[in-house]
Amino acid sequence: MFLVRTIMIGDVVGDPGLEVLEAKLPGLIREYEADFVVVNGENAADGFGMTEPTLTRILAAGADVVSSGNHVWEKREFWPLLTGEKRILRPANYPAGAPGRGWVEITKDRENTPGSPIPWLVINLQGRDFMPAVDCPFRTFDAITGLHGYTSPKAHDPLAPPNLPEIPDKLQHILLVDFHAEATREKESLAFYLDGRASLVVGTHTHVQTADERILPQGTAYITDLGMTGAGNGIIGMDTQICLNRARTQVTYRMECAKGPPVIQGVVAEIDRETGKAVSIKRINR
Template identity: 40%
Template sequence: MRILFIGDVMGEAGQEMFVETVPVLKRSLHPQLTIANGENATRGRGINEKVYKKLLKAGADVITMGNHTWDNQEIQEFIGSTKKLIRPANFSAGQVPGKGYTIVNVNGTKVGVLDMQGRVFMNPSDDPFAVAEEIISQLEKETPVIFVDFHGEATSEKEAFAWNFDGRVSAVVGTHTHVQTNDARILPQGTAFLSDVGFTGPYDGILGMRRSSVIRRFKNQMPTRFEVETSGGQTLGAVVIDVDDQTGRAKKIRNIRVDPDHPFME
């Protein structure tokens, strides 16, 4: 089983980079399952149904979310009717629409996809370790292949989560910081780990936002409206993971960056 995971798709620039690049990656890498984080896909905050369908058409099989899940209210109208869009599972259980995990059938192999959110430097949420323990225990009864998008700020929390579930999930890949890390590895019991996959969108912004607004905020500490950068180059952050279908153990993990400084060579 080869899984391709695309980091936070951000705004229209991220959408277009996704539409342009993901088909190329899929032709070259031949993943059986493509997952993307879409929490910033509509104007940099949240996702609506039009953009959700656009990403599916361009090649995503499952879309995960994060702390901006509810920033676009339209999501509440359709998240409950699809298995292909999931939000963090540790959002107030039973209080919000949608689900935090899904199971997809890939050529006869079931794959569990779980979305979690960290608590360190993030908005309040339920304990990700306790919630994941309950869900993973259920998923293990159906499949050994389980992928986790851990949406969090702190590297230590992401690492702790991966080590805690080493051998019980196939991969734990971090999202949220928009900066791809260089720590891809396979833990001793077979769980692939990467602190952050990076993001997909404006390469010449600051974490995807207009530079001038972000710099001004740092210099004067005044309230500033952040908007997605619309000029300059584009970037795409991804990771590809090979997993043993029978055991669920990861066999290989590889970072991917596509931007003006890192052109993708088919």
Template identity: 45%
Template sequence: MRILFLGDVVGRAGRECVLARLPGLIREWKLDLVVVNGENAAGGFGLTEAIYDELMAAGADAVTLGNHAFDQREALVFIERAPNLVRPMNFPKGTPGRGAALVEAKNGARVLVMNVMGRIFMDPLDDPFAALDDALEGAVLGEMVDAVVVDVHAETTSEKQAIGYHCDGRASLVVGTHTHVPTADHRILAGGTAYMTDAGMCGCYDSVIGMDKEEPLRRFTRKIGAGRFQPAEGPGTLSGVAVETCDRTGLAQKVMPVRLGSGLDEARPLCWEQ
């Protein structure tokens, strides 16, 4: 199975590059599953139903969230009727939505998509390790499901790496989001799980993690803000990770970074090129 995971979509620049490129990549790379983190897609903060529908229409099979999951208040309502929209599963009991979704891939495979949020320098949510254990116990890779994708929305590399090792052999891919900067540590762990500490973002890289540079610079240099952060308006770059799994075991066989656009040096899965 061929899986493409795209990092945090930030504002209009991120949406436009995903909507423009994704349908062609699905055809060119013969993708079976596409997962997109959409938690910054609406003006940099949260997700609206209209944007969710656009991402799904462009070819996403599931959309994950994070700490900005409910910044757009309408998400509290529409998440209940969006079965492939996944918020962190370690939110408190009673939070609207779901932390895991069993998704039918484009090739008919059964894929469990999960989202957890870290607790270091983040909101103190429930234990993400225990939440993952509960979910994985009922979804044995290669038996009950054909693939498992885990989006770890967290601040620190140490917590993301720990979750990667914790899920090794039980997930097809564990990938970090939230920090918006792609890391160079994509690899297959000893148990067969593909791992990358951060997929980066889909957005304008002539920015401070996707936001127009003026306000972050003002706050860093003067400690006084003059307004809210606004997404940068320059050309968008698509960033993420591509994984190929074994059809029998669901474990990873290949993992490759994806960076398409003028903001970063290009990276693409050349073995998938026609």
């Protein structure tokens, strides 16, 4: 069995998140001998969106790909980078015409093992329950993977044509999915729909790490939410008093990042390169 390891890190929230990412991610990469790293950065710029400097800091900390979500549009001056820098993703299921890309294919050698390239396919999707109206994440995944020679297994889609093949014995890529969504039911539904076709499916957006990491029946590793990377003594990384005022008065006070001791949260997963199936998943909470 030829195992590869990937780390996926939950939403980076403001300067506290950037600082703890820079302090801790390089050590985590060494500790777990990670071959590939994905970081969700959509809240890196003062809690809302990204800027070129925040993206540069995340990549310099060790991220191979930076995923995002609905807040990626907050800083309009960042939009050209969504198109110009292939390592930054926005959810793929925004309608045609939205800037940027929702998936990327990267082939990367293993550390200290040149000549052993591993193809990684990272797909960023956004949910529709309690979220802005976007295209179907299920059909979007099928369309993207169809470009790479994958097909939708009929076992997961009762409406699919009967001539579709079953789950492939071997994935061409190590296939990672960041599903930026609000509803647990929608996240789990997508994970089971992708079971056997993706190596790792993680939820982001709620900033609260869940304790349901597991390997699904067909070999896909899954967790409902990675958590967040930022000040650990706030409310989802934001100032506690402001959040309380908003909740109690329903007045939309301007949100600000919390201060105090930060945390970095996410998962590390081991994946069998020969089959693309996950063999382990472990939470990171430092």
